[in-house]
Amino acid sequence: MKSKYLANASRMAENILKAASSGKPFVMFIHRSVDGDCIGAGCGMADVLRKMGVKAYVAMPEELLDIMEFLKVEDLLIYPGRDGFPYSDPGEYTAFGVDCSVGSRMGVCGEFFDRAENKLIIDHHVTVEADGDNVWIDGDASSASEICFYAVQELERMTGKDLLTPRSANCFLAGIVTDTGRFTYTNTRPETLEASGLLFDAGGNISDVCYNLYDRKKRTDFDLVTYIRGKVEFYCSGKMAVARVRLADFERFNATVSAIDEIPSILRDIDGVELSVVIREHLKKDSIRCNLRSKSYFDCATFAKSFGGGGHIRSSGFTKSDIVNETIDDIAEQVIARASEILK
């Protein structure tokens, strides 16, 4: 293991073993607008905990995306918003936040994370402040899944057992592949590749993960993306590219929510573009989501934070909830005006 991870990985593994020895179940908590990393880290860790003989579930803030069905994790998932939360006593379970450190980003599951007496946190979002012996946040790590892998490696060493399965290996790989854009973003480092190689050895299938999360497409999703690409707007002499995706667009093409996930990177990769902005109406129309990507100098994390969101320096986002009078165009204009000040 890379030495930079060793101390934190050992500490986290000890905390996990201590919590497991209480016999209480683990509930993994993840952020809303679920993505490959939060699902990968949550489900991968839950699978490992079950291999240790501990009860473990992932509390889902929303439905699993179609493109993640290949991970075959349905048996790990609980849906508190739909079915209620199984533990009424805040001391009855260990709440394990992965890829997210605060209840306010966990949608309907947030209250069950916030109220828990026993908490563990693994995250790579540094815009959120959380501290303590039970917390491991590393903004340099590619993904929460990469950090989880190194914690599991220590768990294997301490217990003397093989804890990874092909399923958990695929889950952690799904997180790494998602957050590194298939090992192409600058957050891909030696530790990322080392973890991926060891996950491959444990039965993970990198090409399968990449195919399912990136290449595979529904015809309806392809049609929506083609339409949106034809309507991209450019500002600041081509330094900013903006795409607006309306609920009516999703409906018109009968496309899935994840159809447009590739657009932020596609726009950012255009020569001359420093910042890409993708704004979409949520499927329930009660909120608006904005995703931001930058190429070399625009600080997306700070920018998103000024709108109540968070993330990383080159990739971040925010969600405006409970929209009453604001439309997607109002929010787009605010983002364009503020970003123009920085990009001019």
Ligand SMILES: [Mn+2]
């Ligand atoms: Mn992540």
